Amino acid sequence: MMESQIVIKARNIEKKYADGSALAGFDLDVYQGQIMGLVGPNGAGKSTFLQAVLGLVDIKGELEVLGLSPKKDRHELLTRVCSITDVAVMPRWMTVGQVLKYVDGVHPNFDLTKARKILSKTNIKRSSRIRALSRGMVVQLHLSIVMAIDAELLVLDEPTLGLDLSYRKEFYSQLIEDYFDGNKTIIISTHQIEEIEGVLSDIVFLDQGKEVLSGSIEDLNQRFLELRPKADNLEKAKALNPLLIKTELGRPVYLYDGVDIEKLKDFGEVYPPAIADLFLAVMKKNTEEGEAK
Amino acid sequence: MKSLKALIRRELQEHKWAFIYLPWIVASFMFLVVVLVFVGLTEVNTENFSFSTEIYTDPDIIKSMQESTLEERKGAIRAGLLVLGSPLVIALGFALLAFSLSTFFDERKDKSIIFWRSLPVSDTYTVFSKLIVATIVAPLLIIPALVFLHLVSVTAGSTFFAISDIVPFTWAWNAYPWFDWIRIIFSLWLQTLWTLPILTWIMLAGAYSRKPVVAAILPPVVFVLVERVAFASTLFFDALIERLQPWSRASSFPKEYENLAVSEISDIPLLFGTLEFWMGILISGIFIYLTIYFRSKSDYASVE
Known part of the structure; x- marks a missing residue:
């Protein structure tokens, strides 16, 4: 791979919390077009690393995402990076239509028409309040929003946690069939390894904040x-x-x-x-x- | 500008009861009071103002109404409208306190802050948009309800007076202080700037504490008690009360402009010449900086 295609470059990333190290000298290169899986037990540092990629936590070490510093250039980065995490709960008081309009207002790369078109294929109504949607429908809504954003990198942190099997299958098939085009890059962390197995191009196993094994699936x-x-x-x-x-x-x-x-x-x-x-x-x-x- | 519009719209959608419905509920209630007074079912009596059926049954009042000059009529209508509008301004005050307390706390409580922060809107811009809502948009939103209340009340009054052959229908309308609406808008904007240290302090409490009500109230209470015990003074307490009062009645403002009702638009810039006003803005700036700082530190752990 050429150096210019690198999307995430992480060197010697360290993050310590009061109760111990989350990342202890973690290195990772993610290239354009890869679907990278981060796999590890609880506390391995997967979420911490993805938070660092999104500029949500301070870390030690060298981290570049799309050539930008996630902390210093967070605003610019977020125009090019999307994320779905189980922690990022959508505002329950909003209607689906209001959320779409809000994202359209603040995101320069969001295509409202495309989002509405994607949603029209689901049973989610634009007039529905988010609090009235099931967890699966909320994730589906979030995915519809993300799919309508022309982003270079998609960060997924336990995106299907708590969903039933049919929603989980639907999520990944939609992601690959309708979203991934070979130019985009996806990094996924999940416990449900067997479900992303057919989706990944590359994988990293983490344990106690360090890489244990990495490589392409091939x-x-x-x-x-x-x-x-x-x-x-x-x-x-x-x-x-x-x-x-x-x-x-x-x-x-x-x-x-x-x-x-x-x-x-x-x-x-x-x-x-x-x-x-x-x-x-x-x-x-x-x-x-x-x-x- | 498009994103600022989206941010403001989001705030109004979230706080629609406080900023959109509440003024109309209060205005409707006040109009009901006006009608009930005219039909003799109730009366309003405050320290400086009395409003009852006497207004069209007392011969002395009727005579003074018929002989009143345009300026006297204008003053009477202003006083009446001020009393009518006061509950709306008080409601706005409570709405702003509730908004300040919840706006940064609720997004942490329901974990939506991670979703908001996943979009390309900086923390500074988000905080800025909420301040615009509190200081500019929310005061503006009570104006339609206030105008409605004024117009229907004056219409109701004029109709009663005309039917009772006291004064012609045009008696009040000829003296109606139309420019008062603009004065009220500017007064309310300045009022929120005057109260800004308190609003931003409460916002800060919501941005960092898990118990924002306690975080907002306890430190000032402790400060007041310590000052009283240690220095036998009440400077801090007095300053707090002053900030909660209408700015034109605050001791920092020239005494001749004590009454909000008689201050003209041309008086308003006088507030900008006071040290207390700018001290308040400076202190608000510190609270705003800290609010942005705490919001920017929000990660998964802070909402779990």
């Missing part, structure tokens, strides 16, 4: 492999030091890091791991290494 699918060994190859497969051993439908499944696919194919069925499994394996390894130190 690269990770080549580096990490799952093997469902045949019964007579169990011992040979185990000898290759799997990162994780689990059982699926009564059969053992081994997850490997950096083992040649051709070698594994001799022992059974080989396929890329689910991100959730990879996450568990990497976190387990990280914890064990931490304890060993």
